[in-house]
Amino acid sequence: MTGVLTLYGIAVTAGMYALSRRLSRRWPSPFTSPVFFTTCATMVVFLLTRVELSDYAEAKEILTFLLGPATVALAMPLYRNRRLLVANLVPAMAGLIAGALGTMLTAVALAKALGLSRAIVVSISIKSVTAPVAVEIARMIHADPTLTAAFVIVTGMVGVMLGPWLLDRAGIRSPLARGLALGTISHGQGTAQAALESELAGAIASIALGVAAVFTSLVAPLLLPYL
Amino acid sequence: MTPGIEGAALTTPAGIAVVPRNDFRATAAPVLLAAKRAALLVAEVAGLWAINEAGQFIVSRLHVHFPGNVAGMLILLALLCTGVVPERLFERSSSLLARHLPFFFVPIAVGLMTLGSTVVSKGIWLLLVLVASAAVGLCLAGWLAQALARPASKEQP
Numbered sequence: 001m002t003g004v005l006t007l008y009g010i011a012v013t014a015g016m017y018a019l020s021r022r023l024s025r026r027w028p029s030p031f032t033s034p035v036f037f038t039t040c041a042t043m044v045v046f047l048l049t050r051v052e053l054s055d056y057a058e059a060k061e062i063l064t065f066l067l068g069p070a071t072v073a074l075a076m077p078l079y080r081n082r083r084l085l086v087a088n089l090v091p092a093m094a095g096l097i098a099g100a101l102g103t104m105l106t107a108v109a110l111a112k113a114l115g116l117s118r119a120i121v122v123s124i125s126i127k128s129v130t131a132p133v134a135v136e137i138a139r140m141i142h143a144d145p146t147l148t149a150a151f152v153i154v155t156g157m158v159g160v161m162l163g164p165w166l167l168d169r170a171g172i173r174s175p176l177a178r179g180l181a182l183g184t185i186s187h188g189q190g191t192a193q194a195a196l197e198s199e200l201a202g203a204i205a206s207i208a209l210g211v212a213a214v215f216t217s218l219v220a221p222l223l224l225p226y227l
Numbered sequence: 228m229t230p231g232i233e234g235a236a237l238t239t240p241a242g243i244a245v246v247p248r249n250d251f252r253a254t255a256a257p258v259l260l261a262a263k264r265a266a267l268l269v270a271e272v273a274g275l276w277a278i279n280e281a282g283q284f285i286v287s288r289l290h291v292h293f294p295g296n297v298a299g300m301l302i303l304l305a306l307l308c309t310g311v312v313p314e315r316l317f318e319r320s321s322s323l324l325a326r327h328l329p330f331f332f333v334p335i336a337v338g339l340m341t342l343g344s345t346v347v348s349k350g351i352w353l354l355l356v357l358v359a360s361a362a363v364g365l366c367l368a369g370w371l372a373q374a375l376a377r378p379a380s381k382e383q384p
Contacts, residue, residue, distance in 0.1 A: 017329075034330065035333065046340060071297065072282070072296065073320065079304055095371040095373075103360045107357070110359055116353070120353070131328070131329075136295065149339075158361045162358065162362065163361075176373075181365045181372070184364065188328060213300075214301070217293055218293070
């Protein structure tokens with residue numbers, strides 16, 4: 001019985017993912033983006049067909065197996081664009097550290113001020129890291145991986161919907177600065193958005209995504225006692 | 228059936244087409260190529276998996292608070308920079324995994340199903356925190372990078 005449910009879980013997830021890729025190609029929008037759409041659609045199908053989360057545990061185990069190798073593969077864009085990083089080392093690193101630290105501290109301070117529970121505060125602190133790394137950091141600092149994943153996905157969408165407009169308003173026009181900001185704050189989705197703006201922005205965003213993941217991995221455990 | 232004539236399909240008196248050996252090879256070639264490609268892809272992913280495991284192992288052995296998969300990423304970066312691993316070795320698997328990255332972590336987010344009530348009741352506040360903190364981060368990163376990059380970009384247009 002569990003075998004059938006596991007297969008069903010995998011089939012639903014894969015089916016919704018395939019559908020989301022078609023939808024996002026036809027109607028590009030953060031709401032049809034594969035991450036957001038697949039997550040919501042899979043949940044809806046499970047609720048309608050009365051699949052419990054425990055029935056999905058094995059499928060989840062199988063499907064997330066490739067998260068580790070996928071994270072390791074992030075070294076490739078870093079290596080490919082290494083000269084760009086070296087050529088702009090000071091502005092890129094300064095902007096990245098300020099952005100990553102700034103967004104973490106703002107999220108934590110605001111969440112605390114609003115009286116949100118500690119579990120939420122800890123999980124929300126790492127929402128600007130690319131999902132596979134955020135989930136791993138969440139396990140390390142005893143945050144909730146599921147909450148973290150949700151916050152990461154929403155942050156990616158916020159960056160795509162709000163980012164370009166906000167950067168225009170703030171007078172940030174240099175492709176380097178725009179790509180860096182989008183990659184640092186909105187990880188994968190921000191990088192995709194930056195790549196639409198220009199090749200340089202996309203390249204620096206993919207660097208920012210990787211370096212911000214390393215930076216936040218180092219900082220999050222240090223910040224933990226103060227949360 | 229006349230053996231010896233190769234390269235053209237022969238027809239038996241009954242009208243059944245007989246495929247000579249050479250044609251069989253020609254039809255099998257793309258299948259073999261696809262199988263070879265798939266096997267290479269699996270080998271590439273296995274390599275990335277092994278590096279991830281190495282990262283996890285090192286981190287757990289050293290008792291440092293650092294994600295094992297990020298350690299794996301740094302190991303691969305070091306291997307690439309030192310030339311131990313050529314760039315093209317993980318070319319195909321890395322682009323494939325990067326393209327479908329969302330698929331692999333969707334199952335974790337689906338767990339939100341049971342956390343629905345917590346999230347919905349606090350939804351507006353959570354969204355406020357996420358939007359405000361993203362805005363602060365975007366502006367800080369953008370402003371600082373642009374301010375510091377300006378002099379340099381004048382030197383090399």
